[in-house]
Amino acid sequence: MLPSDRQAHEILVGAVGLKKHFPVKGGVLRRTIAQVRAVDGVDLFVRRGETLALVGESGCGKTTLGRLLLRLIPPTSGEVLFNVPANLYASARDRWHRIAQDDGAMRSPKGPQGDGLDPYAITRLRTRAFKPLRRRMQPVFQDPFTSLDPRMLVKDILAEPILINNQMTRPEAMERVAQLLQEVGLRPDHLYRFPHEFSGGQRQRIAIARALAPEPEFLLLDEPTSALDVSVQAQILNLLKDIQRRQGLTYLLITHNLSVVRHMADRVAVMYLGRIVEEAPTRELFGSPLHPYTKALLSAVPVPDPKRRREKILLPGDVPSPVDPPTGCRFHTRCNAVMPHCGWSPRDAASAAAYLFDSSRNPHASTLPALSEVSMEGNRLRLLFGGSRPTEAQRQVVADLVRGRAAEAGGMAFQAIREVALAEGSIVLEFPPPLEPAWVEVAPGHSVACYLYPQPQA
Amino acid sequence: MLSVQGLQTEFLTPRGVIRAADGVDFDIQEGEVLGLVGESGCGKSVTALSIMYLIPTPPGRIASGAIWFRGINLLAGSENEATVHRGLGGKPKLVRNDSALRRHRARMAKVRGREVSMIFQEPMSSLNPVLPVGYQIAEVLIYQRRKMICDRLLARKAITDEDLELFKEAVTHPDAAQRERLLTDFCLQSALPVEKVAAIIDRSGLQMEERLARIRRLSERSRTRYAWFLRLARELDVLESEWMTREWRVLSGVASSEDDRRRLAAQAQFRSRQVLFKLVMSIPVLHRILMRPIEEEARRRVLEQLKNVRISEPHKVYNEYPHELSGGMQQRVMIAMALACDPALMIADEPTTSLDVTTQAQILTLVRDLRERIHSSILYITHDLAVIAELCDRVAVMYAGKIVEEAPVGDLFAHPLHPYTEGLLESIVSLDKEVPSDAPLPTIAGTVPDLLSPPSGCRFHPRCKYAFARCKTEEPRLLPQGDGRRVACFLYEEGGSRAAERSPGA
Ligand SMILES: Nc1ncnc2c1ncn2[C@@H]1O[C@H](COP(=O)(O)OP(=O)(O)OP(=O)(O)O)[C@@H](O)[C@H]1O
Ligand SMILES: Nc1ncnc2c1ncn2[C@@H]1O[C@H](COP(=O)(O)OP(=O)(O)OP(=O)(O)O)[C@@H](O)[C@H]1O
Ligand code: SF4
Ligand code: SF4
Ligand SMILES: [Mg+2]
Ligand SMILES: [Mg+2]
Numbered sequence: 001m002l003p004s005d006r007q008a009h010e011i012l013v014g015a016v017g018l019k020k021h022f023p024v025k026g027g028v029l030r031r032t033i034a035q036v037r038a039v040d041g042v043d044l045f046v047r048r049g050e051t052l053a054l055v056g057e058s059g060c061g062k063t064t065l066g067r068l069l070l071r072l073i074p075p076t077s078g079e080v081l082f083n084v085p086a087n088l089y090a091s092a093r094d095r096w097h098r099i100a101q102d103d104g105a106m107r108s109p110k111g112p113q114g115d116g117l118d119p120y121a122i123t124r125l126r127t128r129a130f131k132p133l134r135r136r137m138q139p140v141f142q143d144p145f146t147s148l149d150p151r152m153l154v155k156d157i158l159a160e161p162i163l164i165n166n167q168m169t170r171p172e173a174m175e176r177v178a179q180l181l182q183e184v185g186l187r188p189d190h191l192y193r194f195p196h197e198f199s200g201g202q203r204q205r206i207a208i209a210r211a212l213a214p215e216p217e218f219l220l221l222d223e224p225t226s227a228l229d230v231s232v233q234a235q236i237l238n239l240l241k242d243i244q245r246r247q248g249l250t251y252l253l254i255t256h257n258l259s260v261v262r263h264m265a266d267r268v269a270v271m272y273l274g275r276i277v278e279e280a281p282t283r284e285l286f287g288s289p290l291h292p293y294t295k296a297l298l299s300a301v302p303v304p305d306p307k308r309r310r311e312k313i314l315l316p317g318d319v320p321s322p323v324d325p326p327t328g329c330r331f332h333t334r335c336n337a338v339m340p341h342c343g344w345s346p347r348d349a350a351s352a353a354a355y356l357f358d359s360s361r362n363p364h365a366s367t368l369p370a371l372s373e374v375s376m377e378g379n380r381l382r383l384l385f386g387g388s389r390p391t392e393a394q395r396q397v398v399a400d401l402v403r404g405r406a407a408e409a410g411g412m413a414f415q416a417i418r419e420v421a422l423a424e425g426s427i428v429l430e431f432p433p434p435l436e437p438a439w440v441e442v443a444p445g446h447s448v449a450c451y452l453y454p455q456p457q458a
Numbered sequence: 459m460l461s462v463q464g465l466q467t468e469f470l471t472p473r474g475v476i477r478a479a480d481g482v483d484f485d486i487q488e489g490e491v492l493g494l495v496g497e498s499g500c501g502k503s504v505t506a507l508s509i510m511y512l513i514p515t516p517p518g519r520i521a522s523g524a525i526w527f528r529g530i531n532l533l534a535g536s537e538n539e540a541t542v543h544r545g546l547g548g549k550p551k552l553v554r555n556d557s558a559l560r561r562h563r564a565r566m567a568k569v570r571g572r573e574v575s576m577i578f579q580e581p582m583s584s585l586n587p588v589l590p591v592g593y594q595i596a597e598v599l600i601y602q603r604r605k606m607i608c609d610r611l612l613a614r615k616a617i618t619d620e621d622l623e624l625f626k627e628a629v630t631h632p633d634a635a636q637r638e639r640l641l642t643d644f645c646l647q648s649a650l651p652v653e654k655v656a657a658i659i660d661r662s663g664l665q666m667e668e669r670l671a672r673i674r675r676l677s678e679r680s681r682t683r684y685a686w687f688l689r690l691a692r693e694l695d696v697l698e699s700e701w702m703t704r705e706w707r708v709l710s711g712v713a714s715s716e717d718d719r720r721r722l723a724a725q726a727q728f729r730s731r732q733v734l735f736k737l738v739m740s741i742p743v744l745h746r747i748l749m750r751p752i753e754e755e756a757r758r759r760v761l762e763q764l765k766n767v768r769i770s771e772p773h774k775v776y777n778e779y780p781h782e783l784s785g786g787m788q789q790r791v792m793i794a795m796a797l798a799c800d801p802a803l804m805i806a807d808e809p810t811t812s813l814d815v816t817t818q819a820q821i822l823t824l825v826r827d828l829r830e831r832i833h834s835s836i837l838y839i840t841h842d843l844a845v846i847a848e849l850c851d852r853v854a855v856m857y858a859g860k861i862v863e864e865a866p867v868g869d870l871f872a873h874p875l876h877p878y879t880e881g882l883l884e885s886i887v888s889l890d891k892e893v894p895s896d897a898p899l900p901t902i903a904g905t906v907p908d909l910l911s912p913p914s915g916c917r918f919h920p921r922c923k924y925a926f927a928r929c930k931t932e933e934p935r936l937l938p939q940g941d942g943r944r945v946a947c948f949l950y951e952e953g954g955s956r957a958a959e960r961s962p963g964a
Binding site: 022024026055056057058059063064142143197198199200201202223226227228229230231232233234235237238241242256257258259260263296297300301302303304305306307312314315318319320321322323351352354355358360361362363370371372373374386410 | 471473495496497498499579580582629630632634635637660661662663664665666765768769770771774777782783784785786787790808811812813814815816817818819820841842843844845846847848867868871872881882883885886887898899900901902906
């Protein structure tokens with residue numbers, strides 16, 4: 001048990017700078033060749049007694065984030081705090097970001113010593129010390145088919161966590177099991193059946209009962225109703241709300257169903273490619289979404305009415321890879337409100353440059369010598385022209401071409417170019433250093449990371 | 459196209475017989491999307507698995523019914539595979555006839571496997587956990603769609619001047635989006651791999667002549683060699699399908715004398731060619747060399763499909779194991795596997811439950827596209843009525859093992875007939891529907907009936923707010939109600955309170 005536990009603090013679970021990178025193995029020797037940055041710097045908190053919904057594209061890292069918060073997997077860096085006062089969480093977050101900015105390096109999960117967080121940080125506990133906490137944070141996963149042991153009777157599935165965690169005798173435990181079963185709306189005769197004898201909805205109820213068995217304070221609900229039909233889904237949602245009201249539970253709800261989010265959640269966090277991009281009270285998020293990704297997401301919700309097929313904002317382009325996420329704002333490759341300063345970098349322009357400055361392809365480039373190579377170096381795109389050293393006149397031609405392309409549709413990456421210079425026998429197109437948009441609180445409790453909204457003064 | 463008639467599928471469990479599908483009837487026309495909805499546990503997946511003949515035996519078996527698909531009854535010839543015997547003490551016991559089962563499964567795989575694909579409800583339990591996912595899809599393609607792959611390879615021809623003109627345009631067109639389109643067109647026409655052509659286009663420091671020369675060389679290198687082998691493999695598959703289909707027509711009892719003659723001819727030709735094929739394939743070196751183009755083509759197609767279902771970095775995912783993918787990615791891998799086969803009939807069992815709405819929109823576009831492109835029929839099982847509203851032409855509503863209502867999608871949403879459908883539509887949680895957040899959501903009162911001992915009469919009567927005396931004793935039949943609708947409810951039969959509203963028959 002944590003030393004801080006005698007008091008109930010406002011924030012039940014808080015994450016600071018949380019990262020999880022999975023190695024990608026490749027080659028004959030299956031060596032690590034890259035990292036999947038599944039969760040890549042997340043700050044998130046859940047207040048005691050509230051429901052926070054986490055939404056985002058498939059594969060953006062929601063499940064991984066949930067598992068990190070419950071310490072089911074260790075983080076690559078960052079901390080998870082449990083039952084922490086709000087002001088302490090805020091200062092921990094600020095401190096973390098100051099340090100991260102100072103050295104930029106990936107930090108060990110352990111923060112600086114003596115920062116006063118030791119009583120709260122579950123990521124600093126040894127496995128044994130963490131054990132008593134485990135029962136207080138329980139997961140419910142999407143797939144009730146695979147998450148229940150098929151060889152155990154329902155009564156044993158439910159009694160197991162009670163017997164492990166509490167000093168109860170068997171009869172006492174069985175009494176609690178019967179009570180749990182009633183709580184989730186099942187009949188006592190269901191105790192002596194195996195999981196496969198139930199329908200999906202009933203199985204999900206059993207999974208919820210099992211999660212409730214050790215009397216947790218925090219439930220991670222990872223798509224708890226997506227396998228269920230609308231009527232059973234409504235029953236489960238009513239059940240979850242009811243339990244929350246009676247026992248003051250705290251939920252982190254991961255789901256793709258935005259109608260469910262709207263009905264269940266107090267606050268919503270929107271995730272894109274390993275990052276939180278917007279966070280707001282539910283009503284506000286649905287009423288006035290700010291981030292272009294959130295807007296696209298809300299517009300794509302299918303309407304249960306065949307007569308009204310709504311106009312959708314489809315996300316163009318390829319889904320970027322979490323191995324090598326886009327620079328600057330991670331959404332800039334697909335954003336429909338994108339601006340020149342959203343974080344364009346040489347790789348957004350390389351393919352177009354191979355056409356634009358090649359005299360054998362583009363007639364407007366005919367005064368340039370033959371282009372031999374386009375290479376990327378940091379935030380510069382270098383053009384090499386065979387053996388010849390480019391002249392000032394040729395630099396002018398390139399600059400004009402850049403300006404021309406920038407004015408065309410789809411030429412946003414070229415608008416971002418700051419300078420066209422002669423350097424070391426080549427012409428260099430210089431991009432601004434790609435900065436990520438800051439996390440700005442636009443209205444109380446409504447924060448967003450996007451350049452459309454006023455950035456703090458540096 | 460597909461007609462399911464009186465399908466009964468049952469499971470023998472220690473506690474009794476569960477009739478999970480109990481007289482299921484529906485048709486799907488060519489190019490039609492039929493939605494199948496219903497409460498959890500009502501037998502939707504069992505219906506789908508029965509069509510695929512993938513019911514686990516034991517404990518399950520198809521007790522009766524017919525499934526007509528393109529003129530053959532898929533169940534013909536399967537009658538004796540599993541029979542129920544009363545054991546000692548009167549407990550029913552399932553006895554399996556292994557050789558009959560194996561023969562029928564093989565027949566199914568050969569005929570049906572080449573035309574029907576299914577997306578399973580639980581990706582994790584249908585993907586092999588110890589094989590990379592890309593490899594698994596490629597295997598399926600090679601096993602079931604060898605003909606399609608061979609056709610594609612054989613369609614490759616020497617590059618023409620016309621193709622080269624197209625290529626030149628793809629290199630020099632001033633508009634980037636247009637260049638992209640021209641590249642795709644060129645690759646389609648010349649059957650050259652996109653990545654390689656793109657690399658030649660974007661390679662700097664080449665004159666046009668050099669680029670053309672490289673394309674010619676690329677075309678030369680990827681020209682189809684061993685065409686005789688591809689033709690042989692293709693012909694084997696064609697003959698085998700022909701033979702099996704004719705044989706099946708005989709089993710289904712719809713064969714003409716023509717069928718019989720053609721079956722024998724195809725069978726004889728198949729046997730003679732197979733000897734040669736087996737001989738060639740028994741030499742490991744030849745096997746490797748000859749199969750390589752087929753394997754490469756399959757791999758190309760898999761990568762293309764993975765990209766279509768919005769998997770970022772298909773090359774990386776190709777080599778990953780199922781547990782390394784997120785829930786939604788596993789599901790998209792299943793979808794890619796089904797779509798890669800260009801099936802004439804696709805059965806999709808809850809294909810988009812773990813996908814976010816933007817990705818789901820993309821998948822629905824792919825499904826529509828499949829139908830437009832090759833006129834496929836689709837059976838789409840889902841709980842998400844909004845998806846049904848967007849995608850389907852007709853909807854069948856299932857309750858406790860039976861179809862209780864069937865209607866064109868617009869009519870069903872505008873004016874549900876069956877009380878269960880009514881309840882279902884009421885319990886939709888929708889963004890447009892304002893439910894005060896402290897009020898409980900509307901649900902259908904009561905619980906799903908236990909299929910071990912289903913309620914008498916109309917199975918919905920314990921939960922139906924309109925139920926009357928007749929509902930408890932008699933079972934309503936699925937009767938036409940005009941405008942292509944059918945419903946099983948006494949309210950609409952002679953003397954029912956709603957019978958007057960609609961004129962039956964029509
Ligand atoms: N292998 C099996 N052994 C015993 N009973 C089974 C088996 N498979 C299915 N059943 C029974 O058949 C019934 C129908 O199951 P099915 O999986 O078709 O439901 P479903 O309509 O697809 O539901 P869901 O929407 O939850 O997927 C269930 O009541 C289930 O108990
Ligand atoms: N064990 C693992 N090994 C390697 N990569 C992994 C592993 N688990 C997850 N990933 C990768 O991390 C990324 C995020 O996965 P995660 O399961 O968190 O996504 P998600 O947001 O839950 O998506 P979904 O909505 O589809 O379930 C994915 O790209 C996935 O491939
Ligand atoms: S910062 Fe905002 S406007 Fe710019 S690309 Fe990102 S989401 Fe779009
Ligand atoms: S037949 Fe009777 S019980 Fe069944 S749905 Fe109709 S009214 Fe209700
Ligand atoms: Mg997930
Ligand atoms: Mg199912």
